[in-house]
Amino acid sequence: MSPETRVVRVPDLIASEMDGDLVMMSIERGEYYGISGVGTRAWELLEHPVSLAEIVATICQEFEVDAAIGEQDMRKFLEELIHRGLVQTVA
Amino acid sequence: MSEHSRELRYAYGLRIDSELDLPELQQPPPAGNDEPDVRIRLGAVPSEGPAGASQLGPYLWAGPRQFWLHIPEVARFLVNDGCEIRVDPEPGIDDDSLRVFLLGSAFGALLFQRGLLVLHGNAIQVGDRAMICVGHSGAGKSTLAAAFLRRGYNILADDVVPVDAQCRALPGFPRIKLWQDTASRMQIDTAGLRRIRPGMEKFNFPVVTQFADCALPVRWIYILSGENQPDIQLDPVAGMDRFLPLRDNTYRVSFLKGMGLNGKHLRLIGQVAARIRLVRVTRPDHGFELDALVDSILADIAANP
Structure with missing residues (x-):
């Protein structure tokens, strides 16, 4: 995915905060997923369409992460979310 | 009538x-x-x-x-x-x-x-709050409940423990169900007790004076499991790891899907998980000291009020 690709959460998810982490379920599939650490902040940003570059900028600023490492981690995280059907790209 | x-x-x-x-x-x-x-x-x-x-x-x-x-x-x-x-x-x-x-x-x-979260376990009054013990069948929940009763604690509910949106355990009715082997171990004579069903070696043990008849905020949940290890061990459970044990110890969890309640159930677990101390209790499979188990749990409660 390119840094400008915009992504957003899919609609049919229910999420619940669990002691700082997030547990989510897909209503359609009845499967559960967990997100912890920096990922919970990225998940917040994914409430509205947002690009990889924007997520990386926010995360790197808030968590004092090196830009190259931040981009690598967030790209991997978003690709995983897309692969699991939790996030979709927007045109 | x-x-x-x-x-x-x-x-x-x-x-x-x-x-x-x-x-x-x-x-x-x-x-x-x-x-x-x-x-x-x-x-x-x-x-x-x-x-x-x-x-x-x-x-x-x-x-x-x-x-x-x-x-x-x-x-x-x-x-x-x-x-x-x-x-x-x-x-x-x-x-x-x-x-x-x-x-x-x-x-x-x-x-x-x-709309309640219904846990499979029992609830005991500790001070002005409730402690819940959950675990699969045979994990020793009712034995532990009987041991707490013998120590003078009151029970709120046995087997079916509903927790409301304010994270309060609701009182059930004044009895616990005891298997014959638990009763023998606790030196409780089952001769005068009513079997829960004819032919079953499980008895209704009435709890006359030790019943807590008001809803109490849940502060602690202990998950009982038996493992082949020498000592009793208590491990706090944090973060997202709180979800599965609470889901797995939900009463008749398989009902939820058809009832369309899985989403609501996740939210209820989230509300409860935010307010409680959750601890996994691992104990030896055989020959463990019941009193030592009660002492370990009471020490954990005292250290985490």
Whole structure:
């Protein structure tokens, strides 16, 4: 995915905060997923369409992460979310 | 007996008007009104689940507002909208057997319909709050409950423990169910106790003076599991790891899917997980000291008030 690709959460998810982490379920599939650490902040940003570059900028600023490492981690995280059907790209 | 002269019964904060005698349940507090929250009726239940429900098993249907269960050679049950249970007994079945499934699975489904998180375990009063012990069948929950009773603690609920949106455990009724081997171990004579069903080595042990009859905030949940290891071990559970043990120890968790409640259930678990200390208790499979287990849990409670 390119840094400008915009992504957003899919609609049919229910999420619940669990002691700082997030547990989510897909209503359609009845499967559960967990997100912890920096990922919970990225998940917040994914409430509205947002690009990889924007997520990386926010995360790197808030968590004092090196830009190259931040981009690598967030790209991997978003690709995983897309692969699991939790996030979709927007045109 | 007419509906008006029958005495109401009381459990989980609900006034219950039942055509089946429920002697193990208390009567409602005197100040309340006479209008029942739940009606239990004896009568015909269709031989199939209701329209709009999905079939979860050969004898089990569940929908958003209705729940249908058939226990072969016992009865069919239809639970409606959190306020009515219809019981259709099979010929010749005894009342004790009806009560086991009525107060178990059928009531569990009714409490789900009323929007409660229903845990499989027991709740004990500690100070002005509640401690809940959960664990799979055979993990030692009722043995532990009996041990807490012997130490002078009060019990709120056994087997079915509903927790409301304010994270309060609701009191059930004053009895625990004990297997013969637990009773023997606790030196409780079962000769005068009523079997929960004819022919079953499990007994209703009435809790006369040690029943906590008000809802109490849940502060601690202990998950009991047996492992082949030498010592009792307590491990706090944090973060997202809190979810699965609470889900797995939900009473009749398989009902939720057909009832369309998995999403609500996740939220309820989140609300509870935010307020409690959750600890996994691993104990040796055999020969562990019950008193040592009670002491370990009480020490953890004292260290985490």
